Structures are given as structure tokens and as C-alpha cells.
Amino acid sequence: MRVYLVGGAVRDQLLGHPYHEKDYVVVGSTPQKMLDQGYQPVGRDFPVFLHPKTKEEYALARTERKQGQGYHGFEFYTDPSVTLEQDLIRRDLTINAIAQDDAGHLYDPYGGAQDIQNKILRHVSDAFVEDPLRVLRVARFAARYAQYGFVVAEETLALMRTLATSGELECLTPERVWKETSRALMEKHADVYFEVLRQCGALTVLFPEIDALFGVPQRPEYHPEIDCGIHTLMSLQQACQHNYSLDVRFAVLVHDLGKALTPVDVLPRHIMHEQRGIEPVTMLCERFKVPTATKQFALIVCKEHLKCHQAMTLKGGTLWRLLQRLDVLRRPERVIEFIQACECDARGRLGLENRPYPQKDYLLKAMECVRNIKAKDLPSYVKGPDIGEQLIKKRIYELDQLKRSQQET
Structure with missing residues (x-):
């Protein structure tokens, strides 16, 4: 032995x-x-x-x-x-x-050992093609070791392409695909995982909603990188650099899926892409049995991320309803993660990676503002069912005051 x-x-x-x-x-x-x-x-x-x-x-x-x-x-x-x-x-x-x-x-x-020295991810034998899970594993290793300069060997990419076109990838269980993908998302260079899958043709098989973003143009004055797929991976890079949670990283990955469904005749504008994104985000999450909390957060980032960018121009009532949808009173950590995801979207753009994002501080102030207003702050004559209504009015009033103060500043 x-x-x-x-x-x-x-x-x-x-x-x-x-x-x-x-x-x-x-x-x-x-x-x-x-x-x-x-x-x-x-x-x-x-x-x-x-x-x-x-x-x-x-x-x-x-x-x-x-x-x-x-x-x-x-x-x-x-x-x-x-x-x-x-x-x-x-x-x-x-x-x-x-x-x-x-x-x-x-x-x-x-x-x-020689391949480690040469920074090469290379298959051991041609038996590699017998296991479709290896496509995901190689892509995950590429993401993990990208920081050291590792790349996938061309001959290994060729075998991965063979697997991608063989129908074997469809035999992978949803749970296994999500396990590998969620692990890859937590690497320092999670974007490399999706880029390698795209290189070998596996992205269009497993994640067609993400693959469809590549080649879709955006307005260059807002997105100098132009391509929606490139923007998605740049946004994901931002989430990795800040070591954000899995939920934030996944939400960033899928926040713009609706742009792949924009009618060709209105490109490069993407009006209502937030609403169009609901269906593909839902389909992707259901296909891979993404955990409920992760799915719900991804959906709200998809639907609401433009509101975050516009936060400083929103009326008090509109901002209060956004914070309500984020469950600000019970789950303030979700508001913080929402802001993180939206900031990644704003900075995941060519040449704008370090742009200021004042909406972050503004929304954090708004969150504290509404959370600090309690029933005890209301006049003593407010009783019973009126308490809830008056709390909402006071919160909206304070948010309007915050906006006015911000504009004066």
C-alpha cells in the first residue's frame, strides 16, 4: 500500500x-x-x-x-x-x-510541472472528451489562474469545441452546471470563465441568453465599449475586483439580458430593456435551479438598475417605492448589494472604470433616512391605522428634503 x-x-x-x-x-x-x-x-x-x-x-x-x-x-x-x-x-x-x-x-x-511553469492548461489524454463536465472545469481553472497568466492550450480548446457540438453538454445536470458556475463566479477573474466558454462554443449551448449579448451594439456616448457582451464581462470584472458576494456577481452578469431582445430597428438604443430582461433572467435561473434568493435579487437588479442610476433625480415618492421594493426596512443589506451591483454596471464601461458614482452615497443616505423614522417620531395624536400612512408621508417628505439639500449642494 x-x-x-x-x-x-x-x-x-x-x-x-x-x-x-x-x-x-x-x-x-x-x-x-x-x-x-x-x-x-x-x-x-x-x-x-x-x-x-x-x-x-x-x-x-x-x-x-x-x-x-x-x-x-x-x-x-x-x-x-x-x-x-x-x-x-x-x-x-x-x-x-x-x-x-x-x-x-x-x-x-x-x-x-512543465505546464505550470509555462502557464498552460492542457488535457492529459484524448479521454478528456468523455466527460462534458471538464469543459466547465477547464473554464473555471482558467478563471482561477488567470491572475498568473494561465491560458488554455489550443489543442484542449479544440477538444472542448468537440464536446460543445456533441450534445454531451446537455446531459449535465442543472445542479452541476450551477455548482461549477457559482464557484467560477467567486474567482478573481470570473469573466474569464464565460470568455473561455464562449471561445469553445459552450456558452451558446449552456447560456444562450448571455451569448446573445455579444455583437449587440449600444450607444457609444454611454458605452464606449459598444458591445453588450463586452460590457457585461467588464461589469463582472468590477464585481470581482471589489470581492462582492455571489448574489451581486450573478445579478451583474444577467442585469442586461434584455438588450439581446431589443428590436433591431431601434438599435443602438435599448428602451425598456429592463422589462425585456425579466423573462430571460427567469428562464436562466429556472433552468439551472439557481437558489431562490439569488434569483430574486437578480430579477430586482434587472428591473431596477436604471432607477439607481437616476436616484438623485427621483421624487421622494418614487425613491420611497424603490426602497420599499428593495425591502429597505427589513433587509438593508439588500439595498447595499443593489447599489454595489448598479455601481458595477456604471463602471463596467471602457475608460469609465474609475468614474465617480455619487448615487451610492445618496442612496445610502436615503436608506438611513427612511430607516431612522419611527412611529415614536409622529405626533401623539396619530393613532391606529393612521400610523402607517403617516410614516410613509414623513419618509417621502424627508426624501424630498434630502433631494433638495443635494441639489443646493
Whole structure:
């Protein structure tokens, strides 16, 4: 029985990238031997065990053979005779096919260390095309390691294109697509994930609503980058740079989906694109079973982001109704996230990445203004059902005062 550290821990150790989990492969053992040593079985498809003390994962060395469609369509074979090289060759990328023994010696039969040095994401073997999930994984790795200058090898992109046109991507479960995408969205360069998917043709298969934005023009005086798809990815870059939450990043990604539905005869204007965006955002969220809170926030950013840009010109009543729709009294954090998403939209434009966004401070003041008005602030003669109505009137009045003060300033 020989144990090797494999996968992400070895890769990130060589790269100098932080890592938290360690995975091991065990060569020359059997499930019974693992159980006899106190390991706890957790694998459903093939033997994976938890170490009795550290609870780290130990998988028996295995080979696999494609039996059906999708990433579940595999038959796995484990036996003490399976070698380390046979186990490593089934992995997706060379940088993930490196093992390390207890003495620190590296086993790198497929050139992963060299690819790390050359900043290349390259498939290990042609068996890559047997698993459609690898298209998403490679795109996610491209997003994670873009900060180091990694790019996808042309021959690997070619195999990803093969998968994109094979129909295999449609076999991926919604939950798995969302899991990979949500993880990619939290990387420092999440925009690279969608760009790589676009390069290999997978974006139009999995996210046609996003793919449709590319090539759609906008008015250059507001959008010097012109292209709606480029604007979307630039806005997402802004959300990543500020390390905003998953909900903010996803909302930024889909906030302009309605622009792909603008009638050709009115381009490059996009009147009512907020309303047109409701249906494609809803469809995308339902297709991938996006969590309810994430979906609801994305929809409100889609519908209301122009109101945020116009906040300083809105009448008190209009601004109050916007804040109400954002649930300002119960969930002030949602208002803050809404402002963050809209600021990313405003700055996700060529040459305007550092433009001032005074609407942010204005809306934060408006939020505090309405939240600080309580029933105790009303005259003592206001009773019963009148309290709610008078609170609204006072909040609208104070918002009008805030606007007047802002204009005078």
C-alpha cells in the first residue's frame, strides 16, 4: 500500500497558490484493507475513504471507461494492480495529474510541472472528451489562474469545441452546471470563465441568453465599449475586483439580458430593456435551479438598475417605492448589494472604470433616512391605522428634503 498526495494540493503548492484541502490516492490496496485500518467509506461510485483522524479523502487508484452519456456515464475499476500512472492519466488537466509521496518526491508522468511553469492548461489524454463536465472545469481553472497568466492550450480548446457540438453538454445536470458556475463566479477573474466558454462554443449551448449579448451594439456616448457582451464581462470584472458576494456577481452578469431582445430597428438604443430582461433572467435561473434568493435579487437588479442610476433625480415618492421594493426596512443589506451591483454596471464601461458614482452615497443616505423614522417620531395624536400612512408621508417628505439639500449642494 502506497499513498500519494494528488490533485489541487500538489498543483497549488507548486504554483504558490493558497489551498485548504488535501486529497490522496492509494495504490496497492483494497476496500477491505482500508476498512481494517479504520478508514470510513464515503464514495458512492468508487471507493473513497475518510482518514480516521484527519478526515481527509483517500481514494483507491482506479481506471475508468465510458459507458453512457454525460459525466455519470462511467464504469470504474479499482484493484491493487492499478498503477499510479494509470490513475493519473484519467484526470482532466496535466497540472492536476501530479502526485507527491511522503518524502516530497514528485511523480509527474504527463508534464504537469512543465505546464505550470509555462502557464498552460492542457488535457492529459484524448479521454478528456468523455466527460462534458471538464469543459466547465477547464473554464473555471482558467478563471482561477488567470491572475498568473494561465491560458488554455489550443489543442484542449479544440477538444472542448468537440464536446460543445456533441450534445454531451446537455446531459449535465442543472445542479452541476450551477455548482461549477457559482464557484467560477467567486474567482478573481470570473469573466474569464464565460470568455473561455464562449471561445469553445459552450456558452451558446449552456447560456444562450448571455451569448446573445455579444455583437449587440449600444450607444457609444454611454458605452464606449459598444458591445453588450463586452460590457457585461467588464461589469463582472468590477464585481470581482471589489470581492462582492455571489448574489451581486450573478445579478451583474444577467442585469442586461434584455438588450439581446431589443428590436433591431431601434438599435443602438435599448428602451425598456429592463422589462425585456425579466423573462430571460427567469428562464436562466429556472433552468439551472439557481437558489431562490439569488434569483430574486437578480430579477430586482434587472428591473431596477436604471432607477439607481437616476436616484438623485427621483421624487421622494418614487425613491420611497424603490426602497420599499428593495425591502429597505427589513433587509438593508439588500439595498447595499443593489447599489454595489448598479455601481458595477456604471463602471463596467471602457475608460469609465474609475468614474465617480455619487448615487451610492445618496442612496445610502436615503436608506438611513427612511430607516431612522419611527412611529415614536409622529405626533401623539396619530393613532391606529393612521400610523402607517403617516410614516410613509414623513419618509417621502424627508426624501424630498434630502433631494433638495443635494441639489443646493
